[in-house]
Amino acid sequence: MELKVHIPMEELLKRTNSMYKLVILASKRALELNEGSPKLVETNAKKVTTVALEEIRRGKISMKHKKKEK
Numbered sequence: 802m803e804l805k806v807h808i809p810m811e812e813l814l815k816r817t818n819s820m821y822k823l824v825i826l827a828s829k830r831a832l833e834l835n836e837g838s839p840k841l842v843e844t845n846a847k848k849v850t851t852v853a854l855e856e857i858r859r860g861k862i863s864m865k866h867k868k869k870e871k
Contacts, residue, residue, distance in 0.1 A: 809852075812858050817864065819864075822864055825849065826857060826862065827857060830862055831849040831853040832849075840852055841859075842855050842861055
């Protein structure tokens with residue numbers, strides 16, 4: 802049985818400034834973890850989505866901003 806890991810939404814939103822960006826970033830990272838990428842944080846979480854959110858909360862991953870082309 803996995804223990805629930807509580808990750809405060811406020812901390813996550815400080816990292817992304819947008820719920821939309823948070824969902825995109827977490828889902829892309831969860832896919833990477835599911836495909837075998839190593840975890841960037843030590844955690845007891847088993848679910849890749851929880852690991853991805855913990856990595857975002859700790860600032861281990863972030864979104865790259867593309868420059869707009871004219």
